[in-house]
Amino acid sequence: MDHDRNKALLLELQRAAGTGNDRCADCGEPDPEWASYKLGIFICLNCSGIHRNLPGISKVKSLRLDFWESSLIEFMKNHGNLWAKAKYEAKVPPYYYIPRACDCLVLKQQWIRAKYEREEFLATRDCQDPCSAGSREGCLWKLGKGRRQFQKRQFLLSAKEGVMKYYSKVEKIGHIHGLQITYITDGQTRNLFVYHESGKEIVDWFNAIRAARYHYLRTTFPSVPEPELIPKITRNFVKEGYMEKTGPKHKEAFKVRWFCLDSQERNLMYFKNPLDAFAQGQVYIGRRSEGYEVRGDLPQGVWVKKRKPAITLVTPMREFVFMCENDKRQKEWIDALNGVITQL
Ligand code: ZN
Numbered sequence: 593m594d595h596d597r598n599k600a601l602l603l604e605l606q607r608a609a610g611t612g613n614d615r616c617a618d619c620g621e622p623d624p625e626w627a628s629y630k631l632g633i634f635i636c637l638n639c640s641g642i643h644r645n646l647p648g649i650s651k652v653k654s655l656r657l658d659f660w661e662s663s664l665i666e667f668m669k670n671h672g673n674l675w676a677k678a679k680y681e682a683k684v685p686p687y688y689y690i691p692r693a694c695d696c697l698v699l700k701q702q703w704i705r706a707k708y709e710r711e712e713f714l715a716t717r718d719c720q721d722p723c724s725a726g727s728r729e730g731c732l733w734k735l736g737k738g739r740r741q742f743q744k745r746q747f748l749l750s751a752k753e754g755v756m757k758y759y760s761k762v763e764k765i766g767h768i769h770g771l772q773i774t775y776i777t778d779g780q781t782r783n784l785f786v787y788h789e790s791g792k793e794i795v796d797w798f799n800a801i802r803a804a805r806y807h808y809l810r811t812t813f814p815s816v817p818e819p820e821l822i823p824k825i826t827r828n829f830v831k832e833g834y835m836e837k838t839g840p841k842h843k844e845a846f847k848v849r850w851f852c853l854d855s856q857e858r859n860l861m862y863f864k865n866p867l868d869a870f871a872q873g874q875v876y877i878g879r880r881s882e883g884y885e886v887r888g889d890l891p892q893g894v895w896v897k898k899r900k901p902a903i904t905l906v907t908p909m910r911e912f913v914f915m916c917e918n919d920k921r922q923k924e925w926i927d928a929l930n931g932v933i934t935q936l
Contacts, residue, residue: 598660602627605668606634606655612673618642618704621693625655629664631708632671636693642704649708680707682715686818687722687806687825688799698769702795726751726804728797732771733787742787749797751804769794784869823856830855831928835903836915837862842894846915851925853877855932860905875905875912877932883908886929888922905929 606613606624616624616636626640627633630651635643643650653660684690691699706712728749733742770787771794788794802825809821831853836846849862849872858878861871878884885906890896890913898915901922905912916922 594662595659598662598665599656601665602655602660602668605665605672610674612677615673616693617673617676618707619691619693619695619700626652627655627668628652629660629667631676632668633673633676634668638693639700639704642697642701646705646709679714680711681713683717683719684713685720685722685725685799685803686822687725687802689802698791699795699798702791705792720803722803722807722810723751726800726807728800730793730797731788732794732797735785742785747786747797749800749804751807771798829853830931831925832866833921833925834917835921835925836898836900838896838913840910842891842911842913846896846898851914853928853932855935858932858935860929875907877905877929878907879936880933884933886926886933888926903929 605611613624613634615622616639617633618635618639621636621638624634624636624639626635626637628635628640628643628650630649631643634655635652640652640654643652653664689699691703711717726749728747730747731744732747734745734747735741736743769789769791770785772785786794786797788797805825806821809816809824813821829852831851833851834848835851836848838844838846849864850866850868852861852863852871853859854861858876859874860877861874863871883906887904887906888901889904890902891904891911894913896902896915900915900917901919903914903916903922903925905914914925916925
């Protein structure tokens with residue numbers, strides 16, 4: 593039967609070496625089971641949902657469940673993921689964030705629309721210089737001081753001056769495309785939570801901030817090659833979550849705190865609440881050879897009332913004691929902390 597033969601041909605094409613078809617063209621998820629027969633690309637289930645909402649530029653079918661005419665198989669053969677990458681991703685700026693399968697929907701949506709709908713990265717497009725890309729003005733919803741309400745603020749980002757300012761004007765929040773900006777000011781880590789009604793607007797801000805940071809790194813470290821600068825554009829929280837911590841004497845009451853582990857800065861920060869602007873404290877995580885160690889029990893001689901999985905983080909200055917909700921969380925934190933301790 594033509595139907596079965598075509599399906600077999602299609603699955604063979606998805607696995608064919610050197611075509612890039614064995615990973616989603618948009619997020620890199622392995623073994624994509626869908627395809628856009630208008631663009632000629634193989635995509636995953638999640639990305640196919642985004643394509644389905646863009647009928648003007650894309651049409652999707654399931655590799656296994658839908659009927660495929662011979663002419664469409666021929667079209668897929670003549671195009672494919674590598675071909676599409678060469679065309680639609682010819683000029684992706686170095687600071688532009690390319691989402692992965694695990695990233696949030698709005699990032700993937702805007703990446704797909706930027707590529708195929710707005711055709712922002714075609715070879716014929718002029719590359720934006722990071723300085724102009726890192727300058728932006730507009731309104732965003734910012735989480736207010738009370739941490740309860742979002743307020744509309746005028747934001748100004750200038751890569752040239754290296755500033756981000758915002759001005760106050762109160763209005764109510766209505767929508768859900770959020771962005772967390774974390775930066776250091778006067779040695780303290782500050783979080784900024786902003787929202788916008790438009791997904792495009794929030795992703796454009798995200799990339800404008802990356803462009804500004806890229807511009808800053810380029811001018812500050814002119815001799816460092818680009819591949820080394822790119823990972824430094826955004827900070828990388830390898831693990832976030834609640835743990836309980838006690839004080840330096842290990843006799844103080846355990847208090848619930850929100851922890852963020854930044855592998856790049858080798859920094860474990862803790863906040864009273866996840867949405868707090870400033871960290872309450874931070875612990876530098878050095879290397880094993882410098883005397884740093886993490887253990888899944890309490891320090892010798894320390895006794896606690898609560899029976900919860902404990903973690904002892906040994907630093908040359910003091911031992912930090914944390915308690916986790918359960919064994920799974922304890923293991924995750926130990927693995928994450930060990931990852932930083934053993935990294936060079
Ligand atoms: Zn995908």
